[in-house]
Amino acid sequence: MPKATGGVVYFFTRTSVPKKSVALYVLCLAFLVCANFASASSILLATSEVSPFSDSKDVSKGYVNEIVVKAFEELGESLNVEHYPHARALMLARQGAVDGVFPVHDYERFNDAFFISDAIPAGASGFLIRAKDLQGHSEIPDLVSWLKQQNLRGIGYLRGTIAPKFISNETFFNMFPGKSTVNLLDLLGRERIDVLFIDKYSAKEALVNERPSLIGEFIFIPGQEVESSFHLALSKQKPESSALIEKFNEALRKQKQSGHVTRTLEKYGVYKASDNEKALIVGAPDINAVFHAKAYLDEYDSPLSQLNIQWQIMDETVLRRRLLGDFSVNENRFDLVLIGNYGLPIWAKRDILVPFSTHPDNYDIKDIIPAALLANTVNGALYGLPFVAETTLTFYRTDLLDNLNLSLPTVLTYKDVKVLAKQIHRPEKEVYGVGLRTRVGWGQNMALVSTMANTYGASWLDEKMQPTLDSKAWFDAVSMYADLAKNYGPPDNKNMGWQENQKLFAEGKLAFFIDASSLGGALFDKGFSKVTQFTGVTYAPLGNQQKGAQWFWSWNFAVPKQSQYVDEAQSIAHFLTSKAFIDELKKARGEYAAPSGTRHSTYSSSYQQAVPYAAFEHQALKLLSSDDPSKSMIGSQFIPIPEFTAIGYAVGAQINDVVTGKQSVRKALERAQSHTQIILERAGYYAEKEK
Incomplete structure (x- = not known):
């Protein structure tokens, strides 16, 4: 096992061990123990997949991971982290093969074997049942x-955890420990168990990412x-554990006092319940338009000044997962939400949203871009109602092209981008050819890859709902994407989102940046970008055809029925x-602060003069608008079905592995x-076709 020094965290993943490998596993376990004793300064912890708290692929993700790792960094302690199924992680810690384990729920404390840290907030666990079993029972x-009256006997819970004693002590119930959250959800869906005691966030994450076919079936x-x-548990077999847990608790207290714990939780969409029950949530x-709008409302009087509005702002990928997670178990935490044009029609058809049937007299709905x-x-x-679109x-960078006597062709293609990026790419000078999204997610790397595939002539599905990812068009598109990202992108770019690429471009480190038009406002803001005077704009590159080269995305205000x-x-x-509001925002915070892409009136002459990319954006959006879907130039960046979030994530992860x-x-x-x-089959699409 590598030795960790200087606070570096090494992490590995362990899954089930075949019987024929038991001897090897024992030898490896002995090696871990010896290595741990040999390096007293290196702490070895075991953890398990408990999304969104702990991530099995990246120790830097998951809010418990972040808090634990930061605490040890502040203590100056070197740390190794290994990933195991939860029950095995606990077993290894009990045996002293590792120094400790996290995250451990407070209801599964093992004080006989561990020193338990102070609390790290974890939300709540609950009892998940089939929605049909709750019909007619509001209280x-x-x-x-x-449960006894309804004859719901089978109680599932995660192996390695402890079910509540007021349930497990009742002989009426049959207790079923499951190996994973997904396994337990499957058992509940097949009616092999009747109730599942599970962490609410973890259940929602598993439904969204791994079992979308079960969305809406449970509550x-x-x-x-x-x-x-949650807690960190350190093994009592380690003599240093008693002192170490006290030092960890002190570091944790400092994180709480500084607000770091709260900020980390909110980054993952885990907000504390509002102290004011009357707050409209x-x-x-976390997009630029939202921050400008919120800042305006905080600074100026408006028709909304008398309302008690609580904003819960989070990474857009996290927001999508939280929204879909809530909807997946028939819950809702928001009174008003910005939802994308992928999710809105799905939830509208499921009768989750309230329609806007009337509008104020001065709203001018005809001004909205079609x-x-x-x-x-x-x-x-x-x-x-569309708030911002792109x-x-x-x-x-015009200056980088001029320095090499290069120019853009009239119609830019991805092949042209490659040729130009190759000539400009100078990593030794921190100048990189192109910035592309590589972060895994249907709204991250797959937003770009999907439209690239479209312009190379590919589509997600054929007319029989069969995927076409093994087609030549997909191969050509992904090959170009991976070539650009691997060879002409910034280093260590396996997790680049639009924020990271936008920042690099603003710092003068990217020659090309292919992304959302809405990002242009910041790139032409001299307070944000160092290279505004050298920034040029053109349309999205083409592959083999013009159709599909551009995506259309909008963030839209929608009101859940449970508001x-x-x-x-x-x-x-x-x-x-x-x-x-758009006019007032322009006056208060500058033309570039206006949420763009939704209204024709936004693109006034003064706006186009202040925002150089505005004319390109407005023209591109008008070209995308068509009453005839067959003539639309919009690329199909998603499939309008609930299962696409899981599909997009799975495909995005595979393509990310190409980049790395x-x-x-x-x-x-x-x-x-x-x-x-597999995802489509599990959801029953092919069975329905056969009928």
Whole structure:
């Protein structure tokens, strides 16, 4: 095992061990023990996949991971982390083969074997059942009695954890320890168990990412949450553990006092319940337009000044997962939410959203760009109001091209980008040819890869709902994407989102940046970018055809039916998407602060003069608008089905492995094809076709 020095964290993943490998496993275990004793300064901890708390692939992800790692960094302690299934992680820590284990729930404390740290907030666990079993039962004052009355005997829980004693002590119930959250969800779906005691966040994450076919099938029994916390557990077999847990607790207290714990939780979409029950909660992504809008409302009087609005702002990928996670178990935490044009029609069709049936007299709905209006219309009703919209543009450095006597062709292709990026790429000078999204996610790397595939002539599915990821068009598109990212992108770019690429471009370190048009405002803001005077803009590159080269994405205000303040939420949505608000925001914070892409009136002559990319964006958005879907130039960056979040993540992970050199393009697409087919089969699409 590598030795950790200087606070570096090494992490490995362990899964099940075949019987024929038991001897080797024992030898490896002995080696771990010896290595741990040989390096007293290196702490070895075991952890397990408990999304969003701990990530099995990257120790830097998961909020418990971040808090634990930061604490040891502040203590100056070197740390190794190994990943195991939860039960095995506990076993190794009990045996002293590792120094400790995290995250451990407070209800599974083993004080006889471990020193337990102070609490790290963990949200709540609950009792998940099939939605049909809860119909007609709104209040359940006595859970045990109700379960007995309904003859719900089979109780599932995660192996290695402990089910609540008020359940497990009852001989009426049959207890089923499951090896994973996904395994338990499958058992609940097949009616092999009746109730699942599980961490609520973990259940939602598993449904969204691994079992989308079960979305909407389950619900947590209301009013029966068990508040809990996570802990670090250090083995009592290690003589240094007693002193180490005290030092860890002190580092943890400092993180809590500084607000670091709260900020880390919020980054993962885990917000504390509002102290003010009357607060109207708005869920929003961490995009520039949201920050400008919130800053305006904080600084100036407006029609919303009398409302008690609590913004919960988080990474857009996290927001999507939290929204879908809540909807997956028929819950909702928000009164008003910014939702993308992927999710909006899905949830509107499921009767989760309230339509906007009327508008203020001065709202001027005809001013909204048709593509943005169409994205919010389902069966003739308007379920969302577009706040900000975008298409794809190419930002480039004019000075870097001029220095080498290079110029852009009239119609830019991805082959042209490669040729130009290759000549400009100077990593030794921190100047890189091109910045592309590589972070895994259907709205991250796959947003770009999907439109690249479209312009190379590919599509996600054929007319029979069969995936086409093993086609030549996909191969050509992914090969070009991987070539650009690997050979002409910044170093260590396996987890680059738009934020990281935008920052690099603003620092003068990228020659080309292919991404959302909405990012242009910051790139032409002299307070943000060092190279505004050398920034050029053109349309998205083409592959083999023009159709599909651009994506269309919009963030739209929508009101869930479970909102406590439907009328007030719709009033907020109308104001923040109105011409009046956009004009006031321009005056208060500058032309570039206006949320773009939704209204024709936004693109005034003064706006186009202040924002050089505006004319390109407006023209591109008008070209995307068509009443005839067959003539639309919008690239199909997603499949409009609930399962696409899991498909996009699975395919994105395979393509990310190409960028990092772990596998070939052909192997990645073969696996992506298989993953996609399995997800669609599990969801029943092919069975329905056969009927």
